Amino acid sequence: MHRTAVVGLGIGLAHCAGYLESKNAQLAAVCDLDPVRLSKVGGTFSQGSMFILKQLFSEDILKKTWEELGVKTYQYIDDLLEDDTIDTISLCIPDYQHAEQALKIIKKGKNLLLEKPIAITSEDAERVLEENDKQTGRLAIGYEFRINPAIRKIKDLIDGGFTGKIHAFSLYHFRKSFKHDKWNQWIEKKEYSGGLLVEETCHWFDLARHITGKEIESLHCVTTDKIYKDFDYEDIAYINGRFANGAILQISHALTGFDFDLSITVYGEKGTIRCSLKESPANYYGIVSWGKPDGSPKKAETAAFGIEASEPYNIKEYVKYFINTLSDTAYSEVLNVNGILAGADDGFKSLKLSLLSQKSAEEEKIIKGIS
Numbered sequence: 001m002h003r004t005a006v007v008g009l010g011i012g013l014a015h016c017a018g019y020l021e022s023k024n025a026q027l028a029a030v031c032d033l034d035p036v037r038l039s040k041v042g043g044t045f046s047q048g049s050m051f052i053l054k055q056l057f058s059e060d061i062l063k064k065t066w067e068e069l070g071v072k073t074y075q076y077i078d079d080l081l082e083d084d085t086i087d088t089i090s091l092c093i094p095d096y097q098h099a100e101q102a103l104k105i106i107k108k109g110k111n112l113l114l115e116k117p118i119a120i121t122s123e124d125a126e127r128v129l130e131e132n133d134k135q136t137g138r139l140a141i142g143y144e145f146r147i148n149p150a151i152r153k154i155k156d157l158i159d160g161g162f163t164g165k166i167h168a169f170s171l172y173h174f175r176k177s178f179k180h181d182k183w184n185q186w187i188e189k190k191e192y193s194g195g196l197l198v199e200e201t202c203h204w205f206d207l208a209r210h211i212t213g214k215e216i217e218s219l220h221c222v223t224t225d226k227i228y229k230d231f232d233y234e235d236i237a238y239i240n241g242r243f244a245n246g247a248i249l250q251i252s253h254a255l256t257g258f259d260f261d262l263s264i265t266v267y268g269e270k271g272t273i274r275c276s277l278k279e280s281p282a283n284y285y286g287i288v289s290w291g292k293p294d295g296s297p298k299k300a301e302t303a304a305f306g307i308e309a310s311e312p313y314n315i316k317e318y319v320k321y322f323i324n325t326l327s328d329t330a331y332s333e334v335l336n337v338n339g340i341l342a343g344a345d346d347g348f349k350s351l352k353l354s355l356l357s358q359k360s361a362e363e364e365k366i367i368k369g370i371s
């Protein structure tokens with residue numbers, strides 16, 4: 001049984017739900033600078049960005065204080081780290097603090113599930129990687145889309161040979177803007193969040209690598225920051241590129257919409273797969289269709305997914321998967337580009353692609369020879 005703690009009770013509440021539900025974990029502590037978030041489990045669900053996480057908890061649990069659940073509360077990470085009985089930590093605090101706090105946790109030899117991005121600069125990410133190599137604790141990065149059942153379906157079809165050699169991958173993400181109720185409004189400033197490309201496009205670089213199993217070799221990015229003025233960084237980014245095997249890549253990411261809509265298409269020599277994830281006010285839908293490149297719609301097959309394909313559920317399941325595989329001797333097999341868990345190297349590579357996209361946009365040039 002792993003004794004776990006969650007630091008940062010925003011999206012960290014989804015990590016708490018995962019540990020509370022896991023048979024192999026005991027949620028021993030939570031830590032947050034904000035006393036309101038530490039007061040009781042449902043302390044801050046009235047906030048917009050927290051509301052969708054409410055569905056992960058029973059009404060009974062929401063009314064309880066953490067202490068009533070047997071969970072200790074800490075305001076400061078350094079105090080939490082004094083507790084040697086805790087072996088595993090989820091770090092879910094603003095992006096600009098990831099590297100500094102992750103290093104402390106890794107140095108203590110604890111297992112760490114670090115929310116994405118691994119850091120906001122490549123120098124900091126390298127420091128995390130170096131320290132991780134020296135220590136015995138296990139590090140995974142929070143790329144929970146990998147466990148989304150619709151994404152698993154795509155991956156299973158590819159791994160089962162349905163597409164044959166992949167020639168093109170596209171991902172379009174259209175979403176509403178980030179909420180304004182983040183702690184100290186950290187997400188609104190590039191200095192603290194890394195901007196759209198680092199804060200969120202890193203997810204899509206991870207999925208491009210994970211789904212195709214290929215490294216990205218070159219890219220070109222253009223951005224605009226003319227529509228939504230509330231954040232000091234790009235609100236739309238278009239990226240074109242090539243994988244190391246010559247396949248082409250396209251990612252389109254917009255932060256100025258009114259909905260959550262994620263579409264992925266994989267074009268292979270033998271088959272095509274299309275996935276659409278869409279959030280509606282009442283529910284969340286995932287549809288994956290697959291057919292032959294020249295096939296008729298009647299011959300295409302389809303699989304549909306409900307709420308289990310939504311982000312809060314994916315994070316909860318990813319946390320459970322992380323804890324369940326910690327004691328697995330084959331851990332390294334699930335912790336890589338093809339596995340369900342993203343490892344430190346995956347975290348580093350997705351960040352690098354985000355930073356190179358920023359460079360490409362700033363310098364108006366194609367970046368080559370990446371992998």
Ligand SMILES: NC(=O)c1ccc[n+]([C@@H]2O[C@H](COP(=O)([O-])OP(=O)(O)OC[C@H]3O[C@@H](n4cnc5c(N)ncnc54)[C@H](O)[C@@H]3O)[C@@H](O)[C@H]2O)c1
Binds near residue numbers: 032033095142144315
């Ligand atoms: N994997 C995903 O899909 C996903 C989704 C949302 C957020 N995230 C990531 O999770 C992290 C947190 O995002 P959020 O949306 O929950 O932000 P948030 O601002 O809503 O919550 C952050 C929490 O951390 C606390 N905090 C800040 N600094 C702290 C410190 N030094 N010690 C203890 N507590 C501290 C704040 O009080 C706040 O409660 C970010 O890195 C973000 O990129 C990942």
